[in-house]
Amino acid sequence: MASVVTLNTRFSRETAVPASSGRRPFPLTLLAAAGLSVALIAGSVAPVAARPAPASFADLVEDVAPAVVNIAVVQRGAEPSQSRRSEGPPQVQPFGDDPNLQEFFERFFGPGGRPDGRQAQPERPRQGAGSGFVIDPEGYVVTNNHVIDGADEITVTLKDGTAYEARLIGADPRTDLAVLKIEADGPLPFVEFGESDGLRPGDWVVAVGNPFGLGGSVTAGIVSARGRDLPGGSLIDFIQIDAPINRGNSGGPTFDSEGAVIGVNTAIYSPNGGSVGIGFAIPSNLASRIVDDLRDDGKVDRGWLGVRIQPVTPDIAEGFGMAGVEGALVAAVEPGSPAAAAGLRAGDVVLEWDGKPVVRVKDLSQLVAQTPVDKPAELRVWRDRGPLALTVVTGAVPTEQQVSGLPAPQSGEAQKPGKTELGETGVTVAALDDEAREALGLNGADSGVVIVDIAPGSHAARSGLRPGDLIRSITLEPVKTPDEAVARIAALEEAGESVATIKAVRQGTESFFALRLTKI
CATH class of the missing domain: 2.30.42.10 (PDZ domain)
Structure with missing residues (x-):
């Protein structure tokens, strides 16, 4: 079945979205492919002389390639369901996914134990790779959100092999863009956004990126079409290109013949997951606006x-x-x-x-x-x-908390009564009142504090906690008010603890989450 596929090589992150057309579907992978088409013009239309193809793109590539980077990511806490989905069918478990049976067997075999005598294996870190490009000498890097989404570690490697740990400045899932920051010893080579609105089908383009983790690969082609729609891309009129791009090209740049970035490679349309000549890039005129917003305060105001x-x-x-x-x-x-x-x-x-x-x-x-x-x-x-x-x-745009009927904190304003930050963990909580009970489907017997905000890039954001979760206990100590939660976190920090174990309820299911207390 045809599908839209992300272009990073992180196997756990690649998705397939069935094509909605009534015709025979083809897979859509986030990347691009090369191949030129020739149309015959008939009738009374006068033929137009085509500009000759460049003898070589070598000078252009020599100028821009140093600013194109490889991005490697590590995710330590991949959800088991996600892992199974990416690696194949789920393994048969002796007690399935029923938490009650899990707890029952663990009474006899210990945490993670199984009745067959083997211990459940911990989730191994997930690794992946993508592409990106430096947009100023201070080390700001643009890539796709799906390349870095959920990553615990992000490493950016330059063309000369120098590697840097990257910090996430901000990401915008709706346009699949993200901005990273690396700290180099000196100014870095960089490229600039160009003007995408003037692109026409037939214009030459060059893509540079990290297909299959190979790094530093260059392909050339033309603009095939403008204003393409993709599933989930309602805010983007994609540029279709035929410069071959494959898994790992996600987040890499497409250049015009002058060496300006006119697109961010994001998807390909393919029946087999590889390049067949139909790729899609986010136009630079949109990408540049989103990137400016993310650099400003880490989020996009729309x-x-x-x-x-x-x-x-x-x-x-x-x-x-x-x-x-x-x-x-x-x-x-x-x-x-x-x-x-x-x-x-x-x-x-x-x-x-x-x-x-x-x-x-x-x-x-x-x-x-x-x-x-x-x-x-x-x-x-x-x-x-x-x-x-x-x-x-x-x-x-309302936050997830506002949509669910819970109040959301406003940046820059004083904390309102009943809404409190838990130290510097990145978690903001509120009291469990009648409105919150109704919004979350809880009854009068439930107690705890409700998470109303998670700071982007914080330890809380990496822990798996979400707005709308109900915190029932912190390191096994029940909490019923925001003040109790704050006091519990403060006590753990004073005792030198680096992690707080949070028991939270989400959609009726209790889970434990590890929340780091050390500063990022």
Whole structure:
């Protein structure tokens, strides 16, 4: 089956998403492939003289290759289900996945014990590799989010073999981009983003990266198409290229003929997981904006409207009295959202956003995301068989806690009562009140404190804890209030402990998590 596949060589991270087309599917892997096509122009159209192919890309490659890096990652805490998924079918266990039976057998055979006398093997660290590129002499590196997602260690290796431990500055899963920082002894070779909006199908491109961990590989091809859609990429109009790229090219750059970065290699479309000449890159005009945001404060601020939308079909257009099928049909409006405040309703069709036409559903998602938070935007919608003008003030994208009905901390503001940071662990908790009980599906007998925020890049972020988890105990000591949780962490730190064992409930299941207390 065809699928979209990430281009890093971390086997545990590669995913396959079935193609949604009604035609015979092909696998989509995050990478690209080479091969040129020739079209015959018939009729009265005058032939256009093609520019000759470059005699060599060697000078270009010599200039840009030193700024392209290899990225190696280590993940120490891969979830067993993830491991099984990547390595093959699950092994038959004597008691399956039932935690009650697991606990029963461990009473007789010890922690991790099995009735056959063997001890369960600890999860081995997962390793993977990808590509990236240096964007300034101070050591900022761009790559794909899927290359470094969940990594406990990130190593960046330059073309000359020098390796550096990298620090994650920020990542944006919605555009699959991440920014790393390495500390070198002096200025580093770097490349700059170019202008991707002017690219045309047929333009030459060069890809440099780390396919299959080989490092320093160069391929050339052309832009095959613009504005491609991929599953999960609603904010991106991908550039399709045919310069061969393969697993491990994820996060590497695609250059134009002048040596400017015009794309970040992310996926390939392939029936076998290898390059067949159809690759996809994130355009530089989008990537540069996201990278600037991540460098600024480690996160991306994008506008939020608060609607669920769907395409306008010919039948829907006819029923609404519309002449065409352009626009984004509002299927639902979230209560309390900017859309609700502006008066948008289910059944409205958004035709324009701040003077820009909305032709496809994806257009509205991209235009809203590109709009600064709290900026008024003029909307033209179709309602009751006629056009209507509305003004909406965009909001900030709600956090996971806000979506689930829990309050989220605001950066830069004082801590509110009942919401407390647990030392410098990166965990922020709140009291378990009636609202939180309802949001989490808990009953009156449950006690603990609710995690409402996890700081990016913190030990907490690496521990597996998530917003919405209910902490019941810290190192086996029950906690019922935020003050008790803070006191428990402080006591452990004062005693010189480096790890706090957290028992937390997630979706009705209790688990233990190891939370490091030492500073990063």
